Amino acid sequence: GGRALAIVNQKGGVGKTTTAVNLAAGLALEGRATLLIDLDPQANASSAFGVVAADRHIYDVLIGRHPLSQVARATEIDTLHLVPSGTDLVGIEIELANSENRERLLEAALAEAREHYEFTIIDCPPSLSILTLNALTASDSLLIPLQCEYYALEGLARLLETLERVRDRFNAELAIEGLLLTMVDSRNNLSRQVEAEVRSHFGDRVYQTRIPRNVRLSEAPSHGKPVALYDNASAGARAYAALTREILSRSVLR
Amino acid sequence: GGRALAIVNQKGGVGKTTTAVNLAAGLALEGRATLLIDLDPQANASSAFGVVAADRHIYDVLIGRHPLSQVARATEIDTLHLVPSGTDLVGIEIELANSENRERLLEAALAEAREHYEFTIIDCPPSLSILTLNALTASDSLLIPLQCEYYALEGLARLLETLERVRDRFNAELAIEGLLLTMVDSRNNLSRQVEAEVRSHFGDRVYQTRIPRNVRLSEAPSHGKPVALYDNASAGARAYAALTREILSRSVLR
Numbered sequence: 001g002g003r004a005l006a007i008v009n010q011k012g013g014v015g016k017t018t019t020a021v022n023l024a025a026g027l028a029l030e031g032r033a034t035l036l037i038d039l040d041p042q043a044n045a046s047s048a049f050g051v052v053a054a055d056r057h058i059y060d061v062l063i064g065r066h067p068l069s070q071v072a073r074a075t076e077i078d079t080l081h082l083v084p085s086g087t088d089l090v091g092i093e094i095e096l097a098n099s100e101n102r103e104r105l106l107e108a109a110l111a112e113a114r115e116h117y118e119f120t121i122i123d124c125p126p127s128l129s130i131l132t133l134n135a136l137t138a139s140d141s142l143l144i145p146l147q148c149e150y151y152a153l154e155g156l157a158r159l160l161e162t163l164e165r166v167r168d169r170f171n172a173e174l175a176i177e178g179l180l181l182t183m184v185d186s187r188n189n190l191s192r193q194v195e196a197e198v199r200s201h202f203g204d205r206v207y208q209t210r211i212p213r214n215v216r217l218s219e220a221p222s223h224g225k226p227v228a229l230y231d232n233a234s235a236g237a238r239a240y241a242a243l244t245r246e247i248l249s250r251s252v253l254r
Numbered sequence: 255g256g257r258a259l260a261i262v263n264q265k266g267g268v269g270k271t272t273t274a275v276n277l278a279a280g281l282a283l284e285g286r287a288t289l290l291i292d293l294d295p296q297a298n299a300s301s302a303f304g305v306v307a308a309d310r311h312i313y314d315v316l317i318g319r320h321p322l323s324q325v326a327r328a329t330e331i332d333t334l335h336l337v338p339s340g341t342d343l344v345g346i347e348i349e350l351a352n353s354e355n356r357e358r359l360l361e362a363a364l365a366e367a368r369e370h371y372e373f374t375i376i377d378c379p380p381s382l383s384i385l386t387l388n389a390l391t392a393s394d395s396l397l398i399p400l401q402c403e404y405y406a407l408e409g410l411a412r413l414l415e416t417l418e419r420v421r422d423r424f425n426a427e428l429a430i431e432g433l434l435l436t437m438v439d440s441r442n443n444l445s446r447q448v449e450a451e452v453r454s455h456f457g458d459r460v461y462q463t464r465i466p467r468n469v470r471l472s473e474a475p476s477h478g479k480p481v482a483l484y485d486n487a488s489a490g491a492r493a494y495a496a497l498t499r500e501i502l503s504r505s506v507l508r
């Protein structure tokens with residue numbers, strides 16, 4: 001069966017969506033059947049593929065109205081399907097507050113996806129709320145995008161505590177797939193200091209591939225395309241292609 | 255009585271905390287009694303003043319354990335007090351799900367602050383959850399930091415819809431204080447396009463002051479100081495000083 005990877009960091013604006021979209025596209029372009037799930041009410045990963053206000057979306061799956069296979073839709077890349085998000089996700093925290101199984105809704109829905117897709121990538125919102133807990137409970141591992149900034153580093157300790165709690169209560173096998181340095185600007189001292197600190201603390205769990213700050217990455221979503229289809233020669237596209245190869249070569253080693 | 259201003263945008267990483275911290279410091283350095291409330295479980299605005307793991311924080315105020323005055327603490331700037339955040343805020347969404355008055359807890363607590371402070375600035379988390387709804391219900395107006403990026407622009411429509419709902423149900427007087435362009439890089443096409451679009455749509459509700467991308471702004475929190483005390487000659491410090499003056503001159507006009 002396939003593997004599920006959650007892209008998680010409660011710190012906002014660190015490159016979760018940019019990583020989810022371009023890694024999913026990268027894996028699909030390498031010929032692997034891939035599903036991208038947009039679990040963020042902001043629906044940025046959906047709009048990155050030109051999908052806005054989808055009539056069926058992840059909320060329908062979480063409340064059991066439709067199976068995942070009826071919500072997943074094709075994208076411009078044959079081997080990549082997308083489960084879009086929608087704004088009714090915003091109220092789900094209150095709606096599920098009293099439900100027994102509120103952390104396990106996505107896990108139940110994903111069982112079906114594992115048979116059809118080699119990789120399922122889940123984009124998460126910037127919080128440690130019910131939606132992110134669902135992604136962590138349903139996934140085999142998580143990828144943590146990390147901006148080389150002070151606030152981003154501070155949040156890492158809280159994320160690792162949450163990880164321990166999820167392992168104890170919901171998903172004992174949950175592993176860290178890796179930490180990805182994003183928006184890297186090696187001319188800047190703070191960026192270099194944070195990178196040195198992260199590598200000394202996490203060792204080879206930090207990807208060799210670093211994603212540089214590159215404006216083509218932030219332009220691509222306004223054209224509804226992943227960067228590989230928007231400007232494949234750009235530094236951003238080359239970095240996410242290198243990340244994809246690094247993740248595929250690591251997966252084989254497991 | 256004093257005024258309460260919420261710094262709100264559900265898009266992550268757009269400069270909410272950087273604006274809340276440096277605007278609150280700016281107002282206080284102009285001699286105005288100011289209170290900064292950190293309503294984000296990430297507690298970034300607290301750590302910007304070197305406060306970590308505070309024994310009393312905003313959670314105690316929301317659940318009615320302590321009045322605001324017993325949680326507010328002094329900072330390096332005489333006329334600036336801080337109500338720190340804490341990690342038990344994370345679970346508040348579920349805890350409050352069934353409580354009648356869940357959107358009005360901060361409003362009740364703030365009544366006391368308005369007598370002692372001329373300005374109360376509230377830093378919000380990157381979501382439209384219960385905490386942000388409390389800030390919008392308790393405030394007179396909101397300031398929207400906006401990165402000149404595609405995803406940030408997309409989120410604006412959702413934020414304005416939420417604003418309408420809050421006005422209908424909880425706070426009819428809630429006004430937009432202004433939209434602040436942050437991390438502006440005028441060499442970049444996308445940045446210029448987004449700025450032109452925002453100014454044509456929102457007119458003079460967009461501040462004349464723009465905050466440039468400036469590394470001193472992201473270094474200051476690692477020293478536990480607002481940028482005015484860390485490097486007052488920097489482009490970032492000058493921009494937030496200009497914003498402070500612009501907001502004070504607008505307030506008089508009201």
Ligand SMILES: Nc1ncnc2c1ncn2[C@@H]1O[C@H](COP(=O)(O)OP(=O)(O)OP(=O)(O)O)[C@@H](O)[C@H]1O
Binds near residue numbers: 019405
């Ligand atoms: N390497 C990069 N270079 C330049 N811009 C980038 C890069 N990565 C992301 N961006 C831009 O920075 C902004 C933040 O990235 P993104 O939205 O992917 O972060 P996020 O963690 O998903 O945010 P949120 O917490 O709101 O979900 C976006 O406007 C995106 O286009």
Ligand SMILES: Nc1ncnc2c1ncn2[C@@H]1O[C@H](COP(=O)(O)OP(=O)(O)OP(=O)(O)O)[C@@H](O)[C@H]1O
Binds near residue numbers: 010467
């Ligand atoms: N004008 C600027 N120039 C350079 N860096 C900045 C600027 N404004 C903010 N930053 C940095 O960018 C990152 C995001 O800013 P900040 O944390 O203030 O955003 P936020 O909206 O509060 O994020 P969150 O959604 O996680 O609460 C931080 O690391 C901050 O130091």
Ligand SMILES: [Mg+2]
Binds near residue numbers: 016044124125
């Ligand atoms: Mg995102």
Ligand SMILES: [Mg+2]
Binds near residue numbers: 270
């Ligand atoms: Mg913040």
